[in-house]
Amino acid sequence: MTGIFQSRLLWGWGNKMLEKQRQQLIIDYLEEAKFASVPVLRDQLNSSEATIRRDLNKLAAARKIKKIRGGAEVIQSAATPATKIAGKSFWVDKEKNVDTKRMIAKRAVELCTDGESVIINGGSSTFMMAEFLQDRRINILTNSFVLAHELLENSQNQVSLPGGEVYRKQSIILSSFENDTTQNYRGSRMFMGCPGISEIGVMETDPLLILAEQKLRKRADKLIVLADSSKIGVKGNLIFSPLSDVDMVITDSNADKTILKYFEAQGIEVIVVDACD
Amino acid sequence: MTGIFQSRLLWGWGNKMLEKQRQQLIIDYLEEAKFASVPVLRDQLNSSEATIRRDLNKLAAARKIKKIRGGAEVIQSAATPATKIAGKSFWVDKEKNVDTKRMIAKRAVELCTDGESVIINGGSSTFMMAEFLQDRRINILTNSFVLAHELLENSQNQVSLPGGEVYRKQSIILSSFENDTTQNYRGSRMFMGCPGISEIGVMETDPLLILAEQKLRKRADKLIVLADSSKIGVKGNLIFSPLSDVDMVITDSNADKTILKYFEAQGIEVIVVDACD
DNA sequence: ATGATTTTGATTGATTCTGATTTTTTATAC
DNA sequence: GTATAAAAAATCAGAATCAATCAAAATCAT
Numbered sequence: 089m090t091g092i093f094q095s096r097l098l099w100g101w102g103n104k105m106l107e108k109q110r111q112q113l114i115i116d117y118l119e120e121a122k123f124a125s126v127p128v129l130r131d132q133l134n135s136s137e138a139t140i141r142r143d144l145n146k147l148a149a150a151r152k153i154k155k156i157r158g159g160a161e162v163i164q165s166a167a168t169p170a171t172k173i174a175g176k177s178f179w180v181d182k183e184k185n186v187d188t189k190r191m192i193a194k195r196a197v198e199l200c201t202d203g204e205s206v207i208i209n210g211g212s213s214t215f216m217m218a219e220f221l222q223d224r225r226i227n228i229l230t231n232s233f234v235l236a237h238e239l240l241e242n243s244q245n246q247v248s249l250p251g252g253e254v255y256r257k258q259s260i261i262l263s264s265f266e267n268d269t270t271q272n273y274r275g276s277r278m279f280m281g282c283p284g285i286s287e288i289g290v291m292e293t294d295p296l297l298i299l300a301e302q303k304l305r306k307r308a309d310k311l312i313v314l315a316d317s318s319k320i321g322v323k324g325n326l327i328f329s330p331l332s333d334v335d336m337v338i339t340d341s342n343a344d345k346t347i348l349k350y351f352e353a354q355g356i357e358v359i360v361v362d363a364c365d
Numbered sequence: 366m367t368g369i370f371q372s373r374l375l376w377g378w379g380n381k382m383l384e385k386q387r388q389q390l391i392i393d394y395l396e397e398a399k400f401a402s403v404p405v406l407r408d409q410l411n412s413s414e415a416t417i418r419r420d421l422n423k424l425a426a427a428r429k430i431k432k433i434r435g436g437a438e439v440i441q442s443a444a445t446p447a448t449k450i451a452g453k454s455f456w457v458d459k460e461k462n463v464d465t466k467r468m469i470a471k472r473a474v475e476l477c478t479d480g481e482s483v484i485i486n487g488g489s490s491t492f493m494m495a496e497f498l499q500d501r502r503i504n505i506l507t508n509s510f511v512l513a514h515e516l517l518e519n520s521q522n523q524v525s526l527p528g529g530e531v532y533r534k535q536s537i538i539l540s541s542f543e544n545d546t547t548q549n550y551r552g553s554r555m556f557m558g559c560p561g562i563s564e565i566g567v568m569e570t571d572p573l574l575i576l577a578e579q580k581l582r583k584r585a586d587k588l589i590v591l592a593d594s595s596k597i598g599v600k601g602n603l604i605f606s607p608l609s610d611v612d613m614v615i616t617d618s619n620a621d622k623t624i625l626k627y628f629e630a631q632g633i634e635v636i637v638v639d640a641c642d
Numbered sequence: 643a644t645g646a647t648t649t650t651g652a653t654t655g656a657t658t659c660t661g662a663t664t665t666t667t668t669a670t671a672c
Numbered sequence: 673g674t675a676t677a678a679a680a681a682a683t684c685a686g687a688a689t690c691a692a693t694c695a696a697a698a699t700c701a702t
Contacts (some may be wrong), residue, residue, distance in 0.1 A: 104688080107659075108433040110399040126679080141680070150521055157668075158679070174654045237514055249538060251528030254517060261526060340386060384649075403689080413651045418690070434658075435689065639692085649698065659688070667680070672673105 111143050115152055118162045124319065125159035185316045187364035188340045190340035192314050195218045195338050195361050196279055200226050206275045207304055210235060212258045213281030213314040229273050231304060232255055233259040248273060250304065255296060262300045278308030284322030285315050286351060289331045298328055310335035317342035317363065331356070387412065388420050395430055395439045395543030400438035411610040426467050426493065465617045468638045469591050470494045472615050473556055477503050483552045483580055487512060487537045488589040490558030496523055506550050508581060526551060527581065532573060539577045555585030562592050564627060566608045568601035575605055587612035594619035594640065608633070
């Protein structure tokens with residue numbers, strides 16, 4: 089019997105496998121195959137169907153997989169970032185323009201002066217600012233749990249958080265109530281990424297986030313949007329804020345020049361960094 | 366003899382291995398294999414299962430590895446975030462009563478029912494509750510950034526945070542303002558550790574923390590103090606709360622019985638777990 | 643060396659996990 | 673609708689794991 093994971097086990101099949109280990113292998117298998125039937129997993133993992141079923145129940149309860157009749161499937165959606173909370177493996181795998189986004193993030197950080205207070209809205213673009221904040225001394229309010237973690241570990245910046253429940257799907261803190269600490273916080277700038285920005289404004293995808301983010305927006309003097317060229321001109325159904333509320337857009341040289349001109353005509357400062365592709 | 370670490374030992378298998386050395390080898394092994402069962406480690410390290418288990422408990426308490434049924438696994442997230450953020454001053458230097466503190470933490474978690482809302486004040490004692498919260502479903506408000514991080518990564522509990530600045534020294538969130546989210550949060554119990562508890566009340570050492578902690582206290586119906594025997598009867602200069610405000614004390618069997626009797630006479634429920642020393 | 647302390651490994655009983663069997667549920671065909 | 677087959681859940685005995693205990697061995701302080 090040759091399970092595909094045999095080679096990964098240092099001690100071979102002779103020994104018993106740990107429950108946690110077996111479950112991890114199920115997850116790994118699903119990442120690869122997308123679907124798996126109970127008999128297949130039974131053979132792969134050299135276990136009984138009863139045990140496999142119990143594993144699937146536990147994994148499904150923990151939302152690591154989705155149970156379907158006859159077996160299991162991966163959880164599609166963007167449910168993975170929550171589990172890959174640690175470090176670089178964040179969204180990176182899904183993102184294409186990583187290098188460009190990194191340059192945009194770098195430029196964004198360069199706008200800040202030490203001692204300043206800024207607000208950073210959570211997201212994959214703004215997360216990349218962490219790298220360039222390492223040797224800075226800035227007061228940062230962020231609703232991103234992962235960014236806060238990163239900054240606490242690898243920088244000396246002052247970090248503040250709004251209160252609320254941590255929304256696991258995006259590891260963002262949702263301020264559920266009206267009165268929260270952010271009320272008393274004031275930032276000179278708020279940095280945010282977005283799924284799209286066009287004539288109609290800045291887009292957002294998650295309705296749960298939008299309210300909390302808009303509340304943050306009120307605490308900052310200026311709004312700076314980090315949007316690589318793939319976001320420029322993209323419209324969606326949820327409007328985070330009208331264009332009139334945007335003060336600056338940082339994008340890359342592949343962006344549609346016509347729209348950028350339009351932005352500038354609206355009084356928005358546009359910064360273009362060189363695209364890396 | 367087939368231990369994979371044989372070549373690394375200068376003096377060969379005939380001689381005894383030092384405890385620290387053995388534990389380091391366990392860590393090394395886990396870094397490589399990700400998982401390890403107790404029998405495998407017993408063979409690899411030429412030791413007994415009892416010893417391996419004791420090592421695993423100590424390593425898990427020090428957050429170097431994660432204990433799972435049947436053995437151990439690496440801490441997948443950035444390997445050391447907990448110890449790193451919290452700094453050595455946190456628990457590394459208090460290695461003394463880890464086993465006992467772990468049992469106290471376990472007992473504390475056993476008080477909680479799934480679905481309940483509780484408040485957990487940050488500290489080395491309460492941090493150990495994380496291990497036992499892994500498979501629970503509890504709504505947790507905590508001012509401890511590291512605890513929140515741990516719970517988000519290794520459990521499915523709902524996690525909420527008070528807003529405020531992260532106080533790096535203890536990785537505790539200081540709610541700097543009057544209005545914050547915790548105002549709307551209600552917990553049936555608040556768990557806290559402390560540097561000392563005696564007839565005059567529960568002690569605290571850090572004046573910066575005490576205000577934020579007292580604010581949390583107001584949001585919970587009952588106060589449960591985790592205090593191993595070395596804390597019982599210890600007085601300090603900063604009083605967190607009078608004894609009348611305490612509902613329960615969880616300690617170990619080495620604690621001074623006279624004081625415990627006094628606590629009970631004051632209407633405090635005292636739970637004594639067996640000391641592990 | 644001597645006695646005190648710590649570490650170790652075997653044993654115990656309680657708990658949890660596993661896999662075979664049986665029962666219930668679900669999907670599909672008739 | 674019922675019949676049928678496949679899958680999931682429930683049951684249960686045996687196996688594995690684990691914490692606690694205790695005595696032997698090793699280590700340490702004097």
